[in-house]
Amino acid sequence: MAVTVREVLDDALVATAEPQVEVAGDSLDNPVRWVFTNEREDVASFLAGGELLVVEGRSLVADGREKRADEYVKSLVNADIAALMVELVEEVTQLPKMLVKAAKHEGLTIIGLRRRIPFVDICQSVNTMIVRDQMRMQMQVDVMSTSLRSELAQASNPKAVADGIANLFGEDVVIFDVDGLEVARAGQNINTATDCGIVLALEEQKRPLGALEISQRNTVFDEAMCRRIEQIAAPVLTLYLDGGARVGMVAHLIAGPEDGVHVSPMEAREGHAMLDALGFAASGVYMPFAMKLKSVANAMPAIVSMIDDFESNGGCESICLLEGDLMIGFLAAQDSGGDVSVFSDRCLHALTQVAANECVYTVHGRAALDTISLMDAFGALRSVIRTCISNDAECPYGTLECVDSSLLERMLGMERTDEAVRMVITQTVGHELMHNAMLIDTLCACFDNLDNKTGACEQLGIQRQTLYNRLDKVTQIVGIAPTDKISWSMLLLGAKMAKSQHNHTISSTSAL
16 A cells, blocks of 8 residues: 555654644645655746645745745646645744635645654655565565466356455455446355445456456555456456457447547548447437446446336337446447437436446436437546546445536536537437537527527517427437436537537638
């Protein structure tokens, strides 16, 4: 395990400086990547995250910096430092009040040193401890790797692989194939609600094979150990878990666009051919979804039950693959009966059954009527899951969300404005609606009038019934009704962006 702030305080040399926790912050168990000393006010620009920053107390009040304590603290928090260590001797023996207030508000841990010792000694002592710990961890991983390879060398089936891993670590093990079906188990207790272990992704040459779940009663698996177990177990299990050509086609479809936003013409053609080869008719309608699983063993019974119930409806099918702790795929109907909103309601009802499971975080897209919209939706779903994983807060397991709920957050997270606009338009308006100028103008009128129907009719010069007919057509295309406040608002915003982008392109062309 990594060296923590708490362990730094217990270091023999640091203890001679009489450290005291002045502000507890979010946690004393934050890992310390490195100890660094720099008293510049803009020091955050030199940090990579995880540092323990050591400064003199005098530097915090020099040149009126106390008045700018809020900005200083925010910059350190945004840089993701482990903690701030401040020498409080002689001239400055107390932390500035504004600094303390800001640290408490932002959750920054501050350690006060009541006795002076050279900062270089602190850096040398703690950084040496960090390096030694990293070397020790690497040696443990290497030893584990050798032992695991030895255990799996003679494995002739998935059960033998599960037994080998269980014997090495003294843990319960379950192996799942790419369809989420259990294929081997060693031990019996991993599927209790209070025993969520680690879930590892099994893949070979970027092709998903399924998942490997291990309890953590006796061993805590860090990132390095998890990756090494995956690398060793996957080549052995690929002999037994390879789903053939069908899995390859499904994996290609649900991978989404290469750029993560919108499929190219070639990607669309390939995707359409694969969808056709999988047996889905041109009149099909699809509801894409993704599920982040805290525990595959705990989640799969609910997921299997949901799929069985959904497919019991005539003409309804589903396709999904398990990629480690991610179940991603779509619910489908060969014929929506002309009413996309009814199909969407049926799918949301089905997904709600799983959403109550505390080991599942479910995200759904919009109903897709064509291959382009479907593949673009998988790009959006994967973006939502990545955003969830990258945040410090835990995924909101036990909930069901639409991709539109986090659209603005994801837009703000993009570096380039043009790419952000393109993403919003693609994930709201979609391919088919994009090319219907009349409906785009109608949505823009609703946007301009705060979705007031009377104002929109006056702007467009049409009767109220004509407006309703157009909005019904929009609902049939994108599967969103005006009653869905969040998604409808995002749709209006996307339409306005699409119109503005179109006008800008025409203006730029005319200028040439």
